[in-house]
Amino acid sequence: VQIKCALLKLLQHNVLDVTPVAGARGGAPTVAYNINVQEALYRLRFPKFIELAKETFGVQGEVVMEEMLVQGRVRMDQSLETMAYNLAEQRRQEQKQTAQEADAEQAAAAEDEEIGEEELDECRHLVRETFVEMAKKRYISRVHPLDLKVAEPEEAPEFPACIMRGHEKGATSNLNSKSAAAAASNAEAGSALSANGVNKNGKAADEDGITVRGKKRKAPAPSSGNAIPVELQMMLDADEAARKEKDDSEAEWEPSSASSSTSSGRGNKRKKNSKRAKLPSRGTSSGDGTTGGETSGEDAPDGSGAHTDERSLVWRFGVTQLLRDLRHKACIRFATENINAVAGVIVAAMLQHSSPREREKDEPTSFPVSARDLFDMESVKKALPPEANNPWRLLLNYIMVMCRDKSGMVMKVAQEAFDPTQTRAGDGGQYVVHMQKIVEFLQQATTHAYIQDKYGVASARIVRLLMEKRQLEQKTIGELALLPSNDARHRLYELYTDKLLKMQEIPKRADHNPAFTFFCWSVDVPQMQARITERVQDSLCRLRRRRKFEAEENKELIARSEQLVEANDLDKFDKLSRSLDRLDRAIIHLDGMLMLYRDF
Secondary structure: OHHHHHHHHHHHOOOEEEEEEOOHHHOOOEEEEEEOHHHHHHHHHHHHHHHHHHHHHHHHHHHHHHHHHHHOOEEHHHHHHHHHHHHHHHHHHHHHHHHHHHOHHHHHHHHHOOOOHHHHHHHHHHHHHHHHHHHHOOOEEEOOOOOOOOOOOOOOOOOOHHHHHHHOOOOOHHHHHHHHHHHHHHHHHHHOOOOOOEOOOOOEEOOOOOEEOOOOOOOOOOOOOOOOOHHHHHHHHHHHHHHHHOOOOOHHHOOHHHHHHHOOHHHHHHHHHHHHHOOOOOOOOOOOOOOOOOOOOOOOHHHOHHHOOHHHOEEEEOHHHHHHHHHHHHHHHHHHHHOOHHHHHHHHHHHHHHHHHOOOOOOOEOOOEEHHHHHHOHHHHHHOOOOOOOHHHHHHHHHHHHHHOOOOOEEEEEOOOEOOOOOOOEOOOEEEEEHHHHHHHHHHHHHHHHHHHHHOHHHHHHHHHHHHHOEEEHHHHHHHOOOOHHHHHHHHHHHHHOOOOEEEEEEOOOOOOHHHEEEEEEOOHHHHHHHHHHHHHHHHHHHHHHHHHHHHHOHHHHHOHHHOOOHHHHHHHHHHHHHHHHHHHHHHHHHHHHHHHHOO
């Protein structure tokens, strides 16, 4: 029972993978359980996910995301009351902080008041609206039921006996055994023939008694053309409710239950197609019927998919969208630090324009956008200096500087097109943010900084030389790195011992005499990054264990922190707070480094 409860708890928090396995020798199928390490590592990013939801959706988004992360998987009808109460408490805390600045008596009076039913109803409404909006923007995704059906193994091809009849005498012993097995199977099939000439396995027999395997017709695969994602179904429900309130309903938006009872299957298909033609494009691509990551929907059952009740569905946090937004923020921060704030605003505008059209968490480039569209965005207009004589030319100059940057953060994908109907005939060309190049540049810079801090400046210079020249001998490395031969050899073997470098022997003679052998050194970048990632994970584990130990050792001091009076206790608590703060900052920094190598 305890094992079952533990498995359910791990599955509830998305850390367990369940895989059906076929039983041995035709026995009952079993279930295999595996720990999803990637999902476990995502738990390090929970504070960033909550902060991201708060920036996008306000306090309501913070409450919904916090409840989602604490529970793992939630249903709307089961968690609505908890989220509404937490939102009311959060608003009370903000009002209390505001009142404390104005008047302490009002703050005490507000603290004594209980949360009324009207306030809870308002919070329920706000939480419900935010929940639907987060589902539309893929910040939360639907969890589908487990599929525990074991995949049937593919049958080996069987040949009719008439094909093997002429080859029995001249076959080898191996082929003789195979033909004997085939003859035995045919004899069994012949004994199982029924009166109409068809055996129990569905194989037909001809007049000579030869069993011929009939061609199996595969069941038609369920068509995914009418698959409507859950988010789009929810948007349809919201639009239909708005139309009912305005008494402006149209013919194609009639309830599907009434239409399904009176129309045929062909009519239902026509009705679905008419609804798909009017799907709103908010929060997703208008030309794509499915969404990426965990947010893909299922076929609407019996033509009533548009009326899916989102309260009865199981939801979890949308890790793909959250990681995509964190990747966008890293690209924006890189542009801001490398050039200036205006370049960061331009990159942010390009990524915001591209976000609804992205499906994977690691898209190589953003969606193309023209310079004219960028110039028309309010955020870009506000970022450009108001005293500039020609803002259009200044914007083009900024884009050109980013295109010529050594990181290649922005790339031009189409030449300038001219439209005489516009005020400005030329659109300035089409541009994309090359996020993959930005991530590779950041990974290279982080690797160089790591090697420099751990092994020294000279070792980092050796690694940079090998990455530029690809392969070098020890003597050449010492000359280019301006190092003595002994120092270069010591540093090379130190890096080789830690699996950061590779060495290849190229002998001139067959006896592999070292005097006549070239020793070429090189860098395997994926292997080096994997090694650094392992060390970062080990450091994270040690830091978290250290923090847990410090908190448990001083839990009594933390429990009575508000009642401390003596100077000695205050000094101890201050030292403990600074120690925990340093550990937390180190964990956040290492988690950002791990996210750069694993998720971006």
